[in-house]
Amino acid sequence: xxxxxxxxxxxxxxxxxxxxxxxxxxxxxxxxxxxxxxxxxxxxxxxxxxxxxxxxxxxxxxxxxxxxxxxxxxxxxxxxxxxxxxxxxxxxxxxxxxxxxxxxxxxxx
Amino acid sequence: xxxxxxxxxxxxxxxxxxxxxxxxxxxxxxxxxxxxxxxxxxxxxxxxxxxxxxxxxxxxxxxxxxxxxxxxxxxxxxxxxxxxxxxxxxxxxxxxxxxxxxxxxxxxxxxxxx
Numbered sequence: 001x002x003x004x005x006x007x008x009x010x011x012x013x014x015x016x017x018x019x020x021x022x023x024x025x026x027x028x029x030x031x032x033x034x035x036x037x038x039x040x041x042x043x044x045x046x047x048x049x050x051x052x053x054x055x056x057x058x059x060x061x062x063x064x065x066x067x068x069x070x071x072x073x074x075x076x077x078x079x080x081x082x083x084x085x086x087x088x089x090x091x092x093x094x095x096x097x098x099x100x101x102x103x104x105x106x107x108x109x
Numbered sequence: 110x111x112x113x114x115x116x117x118x119x120x121x122x123x124x125x126x127x128x129x130x131x132x133x134x135x136x137x138x139x140x141x142x143x144x145x146x147x148x149x150x151x152x153x154x155x156x157x158x159x160x161x162x163x164x165x166x167x168x169x170x171x172x173x174x175x176x177x178x179x180x181x182x183x184x185x186x187x188x189x190x191x192x193x194x195x196x197x198x199x200x201x202x203x204x205x206x207x208x209x210x211x212x213x214x215x216x217x218x219x220x221x222x223x
Contacts, residue, residue: 030209042113042200042214043152087151091208096142096165101151 002026004100006088011106012078020073020103022088030091034062034073037085037102046073046086075105083107111136113203113215114183121221128188128195130218134203141184142212143176146198157208158184191222 003025012018024032031050035043047055049064049071061074073086085102092098114133122128134141143155154168158178169176173191178184188195198219202212 033211035214042216045211045213048211089152096154096157096168096208097144097152097202097212098154099144099152 002090002092002098004088004090004098006086006100006103008101009104009106011108012075014078014080014107014109016078017074017076018078018105020075020086020088020105022071022073022100024069024071024088024090024100026069026090026092026098028092029066032062032064032071033089033091033097034060034071035087035089037087039084043087078107080107080109113138113201113213115201115215115218117218118216119219119221121223122191123223124192125190128191128220130186130188130199130201130220132184132186132201132203132215134184134201135205135213138203138205138213140204140207140210141178142202142204142208143184143186144200144202146200146217148197152200155186188220191220193222196220196222 005023033048034046037043047062054063059076064071085104087102088100089097116131141158144152146152156169156176157165173189175187198217200217201215204210204212
């Protein structure tokens with residue numbers, strides 16, 4: 001079966017750095033995606049990792065370790081608008097995205 | 110370049126009625142995916158389609174739900190004889206190639222069954 005775990009909620013301060021972890025146990029693995037979803041809106045694409053290592057894109061970075069079944073999303077210089085849910089999703093041999101339940105991040109002043 | 114379009118954005122139906130949800134993929138995308146998001150839950154895959162073909166429907170309920178992506182026009186997710194438990198946000202996503210390429214999501218249709 002497929003199992004993707006993320007913390008349910010996190011709180012951080014404006015200007016700080018926050019790391020959102022994601023662990024997965026899936027049958028087959030072809031890549032891992034991170035999406036951001038503001039309340040009542042569509043998920044928007046943040047990053048895609050296939051190989052081990054760190055992918056950096058502006059204030060956001062994503063890391064993958066395939067051997068450990070582990071990824072994290074790193075957000076730097078947090079802004080109030082970063083308050084949202086962050087969704088970890090894995091592409092498996094089923095040819096579909098399997099999503100975790102998402103991590104709700106609250107950025108405080 | 111317009112993104113993924115979905116309509117209607119909000120749909121209210123009474124129990125037993127039919128719901129039709131439409132999705133137009135991004136220009137140049139021929140792969141469409143439907144997901145359902147129940148309140149306070151994650152996105153759950155329902156079905157993956159290419160033009161005129163259903164590739165993977167392993168996430169679709171066995172009864173009352175169907176999907177199509179005709180040669181011309183939008184993809185349609187059809188729910189017959191809706192029940193209260195069908196109330197959810199239904200998101201469509203599209204990609205240029207298969208699922209290994211980035212999927213871009215539409216704004217969703219929020220279905221409320223009274």
